[in-house]
Amino acid sequence: MYPEKLQNIIDLFDHLPEVERRETLVSYSDSAPKQQPRPNEKFDLEDVRKDEECADTVGVYLQVDDEGRAHIRMTLGPEVQTLTRAMASILCKGLDGATPQEILDLPQDFVTRIVGADLVRVRSQTTYYVLSRIKAICKVYLDRQRAREAEIRLPA
């Protein structure tokens, strides 16, 4: 149902008591800088902006390889909250290698299994923000790809 890497992360969080869940989220947050674009990396799409839902700039970078698999990098401004950082780290790792369509079709119910019902209840907007940004860039990519394919099919 979920991409394998994401399923492994969900399985990890599914069995964590609340204290360890928070510690693991903080660990993912700590490792968020590793998801930044590497020097000389090229991307098919870049979406860097400040949104209402977030306290600082969040950048999403999408690269789709020759096999059609997505690789996502993210940049996070200094005021971005810890939970957003954690979700960025989790989703960059968990969705690596999935196709843009698989990402777009992903049901969002897994977020509660990772973050926990308590945190979702008190910070719901923060929790889903990163997933919505990743889905948005995948949708733009797919829309453009379909437009290109439609152009190719048109008679000259």
Added chain:
Amino acid sequence: MSTTPTQYAHPEALIEADWLEQHLNGKDIRIVESNEDILLYDTGHIPGAVHIDWRADLQDPVIRDYIAPDKFARLCTRNGISPDTTCIFYGDKANWWACYALWAFRLFGHDKVKILNGGRDKWKADGRKMTREVPSYPQTNYPVPARRMDKEIRAFADEALAQSAAKKPLIDVRSPGEYKGEITHMAEYPQEGVLRGGHIPGAKSVPWKTATNDDGTFKSAPELAKIYLDQCGLKSDTETVVYCRIGERSSHTWFVLTYLLGLENVRNYDGSWTEWGNKVGAPIEKGGGG
């Protein structure tokens, strides 16, 4: 003769980091971190500090209100807080949520409260010690408060309306764009479902940040007096109501007016714009600079 205060009305309500650093293990004190970022405490905090979240710990999970007195007693009990404990609040965002938590503690009659000047950001920027170790304190037996001090320090919508109708002081501490009705929330913050923009008729615009320096510390007493007493005309014997969007930024101003300037009759309208901007029939003014 000038009446400009040369020092805070209640200087004991504000503590400096140097003092706290020397008293981290002080008897009868409890350091309380309260943040907007719910996992920030977990990433590191002042040694010995406990974490109290404005939403998870202080608000009722079902209705829009604060927890009942028995839940407040349990919250204090499990954090090792007794009625004699001095709670020193600090947090992110220049102490917005710390002031909110302090105000909520006052709602339950806990008067031994202080704010760490500059909050979490300044403590960290100064390179002071932080830890991820979560402290554990012996449970106390905090008595259930007989009542909440709603009448004394909290304003409800009908009281804010009466304040407006009587042309008594109302202070809108939101950003100028929110006050004018150009936006319904702070830039880069969630829109929390407000249908109308503007301000309560007669309210003056004094953004919360007016009271702070760039490092999040509070301005001096003469500077604060000039802003709130001279320019706004607030007086100690006049009822004043402060509000913002959900009550956190106005808690900051409530602290300034109550503790630093010593105004005796200030109430926080915590329903604030997320209530007023949705309330059927509530009068609204737009534009203006307050």
